[in-house]
Amino acid sequence: MRPGIASTRVSVASQYGSGVQIKVFLEATDGNVLTGARVSAESPGSSIQILGFSQNLGCYTGVFSQLLSGEYEITIASALLDDSIRVAVNHQIPEGKPNxxxxxxxxxxxxxxxxxxxxxxxxxxxxxxxxxxxxxxxxxxxxxxxxxxxxxxxxxxxxxxxxxxxxxxxxxxxxxWVDGDPLLFDPLFYSASExxxxxxxxxxxx
Known part of the structure; x- marks a missing residue:
């Protein structure tokens, strides 16, 4: 039996002065990190990026230069999947700085x-x-x-x-703005901005 995808974990993080960084961790049912998938991310502004796999981070990653609040949609396609997986993560950017x-x-x-x-x-x-x-x-x-x-x-x-x-x-x-689990255990997403x-x-x- 061919392995499938056991878990999809997504992190969306941003900080003032930098972009919105997306990280997608894919684990196959055999326990190995899945490195050959096609992973893309779409920002609330409809900008789309193909995420590359980072051996150092052990995940697919990319950066949107524009800081936008809203849903970031991740699409995952793989030969291990009959259909693509889509995951949406809400991400909010604080509107200004405290006074x-x-x-x-x-x-x-x-x-x-x-x-x-x-x-x-x-x-x-x-x-x-x-x-x-x-x-x-x-x-x-x-x-x-x-x-x-x-x-x-x-x-x-x-x-x-x-x-x-x-x-x-x-x-x-x-x-x-903080939502989800920074360890990506429960739930399988993390959204944070500063x-x-x-x-x-x-x-x-x-």
Missing amino acids: ITSCTDQSGNNGMLGQSLQGTEDITLEWNSITGTSVYDVSVNQGVIQSWQSATAENTIIIPGNILSEGDYTVAVNAQ SQGASFLLNVQE
Whole structure:
């Protein structure tokens, strides 16, 4: 009996300043990676690409230079298939970048106004909502060292008191769209995008 296709796993990922990268992983029923299929991808703008197989990545891959939200349709044809397989993955691009509007401690000091915040107090960070976003990634770095990181679906987050010691920090917020499983197990797709980030310098006193 000839082998068939056991699984089709698709990743659609994009980042501000780069294109939309498509990856298609095909596994045959005999457990081997399928390398001889004809795989194409169609963007929401009706642009079509033939995806080449990458030995390094172990998958079919290609890049659409234009960042577009919508369904990316993958078509797979192979001698192992009686009919072509079609897989559609929804991909959303955040519409803009977050605008950080407020960063205050419990005493009312506002870091956005250049005021130092008290590190022993909770710090509340707020920004505007971005269409096409499922989660916001928030990080606080001191130089190259990450001091704190969290994610939220809301447009506000609290940095707990006594997390940040005295010093200067970079606070950054990125808007992201995330759907599916990054490990491509359940479900067999992953869709992720990230906006241009917003950041500012914050001084913390004890």
